Amino acid sequence: MEWMAWTWPTATFFMVIAALLITFSILAIKFPEAPRVGVLRIETTRGDRLFITLLGSAFINLAWLGLVGPDNQPWALAVCLVWAAAVFRWV
Amino acid sequence: MADVTVNQNAARGLSLPRVNSRAVVMALYLLFLLLPIYWLLNMSLKTNTEILNEFTLVPRDLTFANYATILTDPAWYMGYVNSLIYVTMNTVISLSVALPAAYAFSRYHFMGDKHLFFWLLTNRMAPPAVFALPFFQLYSSVGLFDTHIAVALAHCLFNVPLAVWILEGFMRGVPKEIDETAYIDGYSFGGFFVKIFTPLISSGIGVAAFFCFMFSWVELLLSRTLTTVDAKPIAAIMTRTQGASGIDWGVLAAAGVLTIVPGALVIWFVRNYIAKGFALGRV
Amino acid sequence: MEKTVNHRAWFLVLPVLLLVAFSAVIPLMTVVNYSFQDTFGNNEFFWAGLEWFQQMLNSERMWNALGRQLMFSGIILAIEIPLGIFVALNMPKSGFWSSFCLVLMSLPLLIPWNVVGTIWQIFGRIDIGLLGYTLDMIGIDYNYTQNALAAWVTIIVMDVWHWTSLVALLAFAGLKSIPDAFYQAAKIDQASRWKVFRYIELPKMMGVLMIAILLRFMDSFMIYTEPFVVTGGGPGNTTTLLSIDLVKMALGQFDLGPAAAFSLMYFLVILLISWVFYTVMTNLDKREG
Numbered sequence A: 001m002e003w004m005a006w007t008w009p010t011a012t013f014f015m016v017i018a019a020l021l022i023t024f025s026i027l028a029i030k031f032p033e034a035p036r037v038g039v040l041r042i043e044t045t046r047g048d049r050l051f052i053t054l055l056g057s058a059f060i061n062l063a064w065l066g067l068v069g070p071d072n073q074p075w076a077l078a079v080c081l082v083w084a085a086a087v088f089r090w091v
Numbered sequence B: 001m002a003d004v005t006v007n008q009n010a011a012r013g014l015s016l017p018r019v020n021s022r023a024v025v026m027a028l029y030l031l032f033l034l035l036p037i038y039w040l041l042n043m044s045l046k047t048n049t050e051i052l053n054e055f056t057l058v059p060r061d062l063t064f065a066n067y068a069t070i071l072t073d074p075a076w077y078m079g080y081v082n083s084l085i086y087v088t089m090n091t092v093i094s095l096s097v098a099l100p101a102a103y104a105f106s107r108y109h110f111m112g113d114k115h116l117f118f119w120l121l122t123n124r125m126a127p128p129a130v131f132a133l134p135f136f137q138l139y140s141s142v143g144l145f146d147t148h149i150a151v152a153l154a155h156c157l158f159n160v161p162l163a164v165w166i167l168e169g170f171m172r173g174v175p176k177e178i179d180e181t182a183y184i185d186g187y188s189f190g191g192f193f194v195k196i197f198t199p200l201i202s203s204g205i206g207v208a209a210f211f212c213f214m215f216s217w218v219e220l221l222l223s224r225t226l227t228t229v230d231a232k233p234i235a236a237i238m239t240r241t242q243g244a245s246g247i248d249w250g251v252l253a254a255a256g257v258l259t260i261v262p263g264a265l266v267i268w269f270v271r272n273y274i275a276k277g278f279a280l281g282r283v
Numbered sequence C: 001m002e003k004t005v006n007h008r009a010w011f012l013v014l015p016v017l018l019l020v021a022f023s024a025v026i027p028l029m030t031v032v033n034y035s036f037q038d039t040f041g042n043n044e045f046f047w048a049g050l051e052w053f054q055q056m057l058n059s060e061r062m063w064n065a066l067g068r069q070l071m072f073s074g075i076i077l078a079i080e081i082p083l084g085i086f087v088a089l090n091m092p093k094s095g096f097w098s099s100f101c102l103v104l105m106s107l108p109l110l111i112p113w114n115v116v117g118t119i120w121q122i123f124g125r126i127d128i129g130l131l132g133y134t135l136d137m138i139g140i141d142y143n144y145t146q147n148a149l150a151a152w153v154t155i156i157v158m159d160v161w162h163w164t165s166l167v168a169l170l171a172f173a174g175l176k177s178i179p180d181a182f183y184q185a186a187k188i189d190q191a192s193r194w195k196v197f198r199y200i201e202l203p204k205m206m207g208v209l210m211i212a213i214l215l216r217f218m219d220s221f222m223i224y225t226e227p228f229v230v231t232g233g234g235p236g237n238t239t240t241l242l243s244i245d246l247v248k249m250a251l252g253q254f255d256l257g258p259a260a261a262f263s264l265m266y267f268l269v270i271l272l273i274s275w276v277f278y279t280v281m282t283n284l285d286k287r288e289g
Helices: A008-030 A046-067 A074-090 B002-011 B016-044 B048-053 B065-072 B074-107 B113-125 B128-141 B148-171 B176-184 B189-200 B202-218 B221-225 B234-241 B249-266 B274-278 C007-035 C051-057 C060-090 C096-110 C113-123 C130-138 C148-176 C180-188 C193-221 C225-231 C242-252 C256-288
Strands: C037-039 C045-047
Touching (some): A046 A074, A046 B113, A046 C051, B016 C060, B016 C096, B016 C113, B016 C130, B065 B074, B065 B249, B074 B148, B074 B202, B074 B249, B074 C007, B113 B148, B128 B221, B128 C242, B148 B202, B189 B202, B234 C113, B249 C113, B274 C148, C037 C256, C060 C148, C060 C193, C060 C242, C096 C148, C113 C130, C113 C225, C180 C193, C225 C242
């Protein structure tokens, strides 16, 4: 495992992703998913919306880093939260 | 069959000159496809002196010396052996894990099935260049670097998704009633799968095997990165001979021709499924 | 087909999951780890934060490679899709000649990618290649190792040669699914050839064409071996596409950090495009059936 060069921040990142996946799996068992059609005119389930949120967040972070710079990167996470709320509300 | 074609064409109001224009288009296209291959074959049958000093459309001194060089020199022909070993391993591994999975995808809804299916597709679409470096580190650290199994496992990255998608496409065509009848007749899942289901989709398995074999055979980047000596594939041996000041064009061409042979041999048997295979079973 | 809900089907998928996790997830995690660190060899790593991402985002080299990549994919799609459809429309529908065409057309698809490169490398040489020699004889200044335009033309013609058959085979599979009655109805209506194509053949081919575009876009987006063998990314950097640049960085210079950051961004773009195509494809399926 040493060659993988683990660090705490990246390990935490993957644990958060894993936790999200587990949470959504449990949610899917407890409250079965019902697909709906949102502003994108495509059928999405809760899992799909999580995927859209995560993928979008990656691009938001990159865009922030490229356009604004690394000094206030945490603010990009705030944008991501807004994005997540929007996706889960309207998509 | 010929009569049917003519009748259909007549029914569509395509008169005779029309048919000819189609033939011309096809002939031109096939000529475009075959000319470069012909040139490779042509060069492989010439001596280097003829290649470099004269420009001939057909070999003047027909020679098989280039092929003899490859087939007698272990440094050359072991490349083919290495490629065949890891390609076969990869095909066996890919099919044996993909068969049950494809059955599950074609018959059942289960939690996360769609996401899983999509995730498999992304692996087929992922650029090998992204994985070359981590694969190198991964297989070095577990002591599998420069072994056939390392390349076979690395090629599973795109071949397992491919096999699952193709097999799922074929399995969807088998009516579900067959499964149900078999279970009523008292077959266990394993017995049903081996004795009844596998024969039904044998053409699908053949096609999937062909495509696993092919995509592993044509790949160069990963197989070159993961090998140095013992498992070096023919493709990598070929690139090594290039770049030096004196390139042995004849041998290079002969080696190229020999890599085309396996595909060309079996192509006839899969001709009706080739579109399905390339389209991941979605046609 | 109606599918039954059965969560135990997970056990059937488990082997695939484990295998792909081993060959895809572990390497990807490693890439993420590397992308935040600096190394001087010996497996010693130092936290570098967002440095590599910032460097890559502001690196002209990466944006240029991306630009070239998009141009390459755009050009080959613009040629291969219409040409493939055109060839498919002209293919014999059945009988011996149909099989004959299918087999010969499939041939380039089965050639190892580096051999495809070798074939065109030889074919285009002005001293020993048929194409290069002929062009030189006519008096066209063609030299793919010196001239950027010639290099581009060579790799594009090579890709068209290599993959147009794939588009044609898929389009042909779509055409074959059209019942004869459709054509007869069109004939009674005295529809023109163009109208038959526009209102009967094209809609029926839409599904397979989506797959063809997806496959061609993705595969051209990660193309490495063929152009690398022909041009090696040159002359200069004019044919250095994304994968060629990445391999140069990762395995040539062993710059783990920047290469990993580059890989991740590359992968994210692929993921986004795959998802868009997949969504469109499944929605098309639903609308049809």
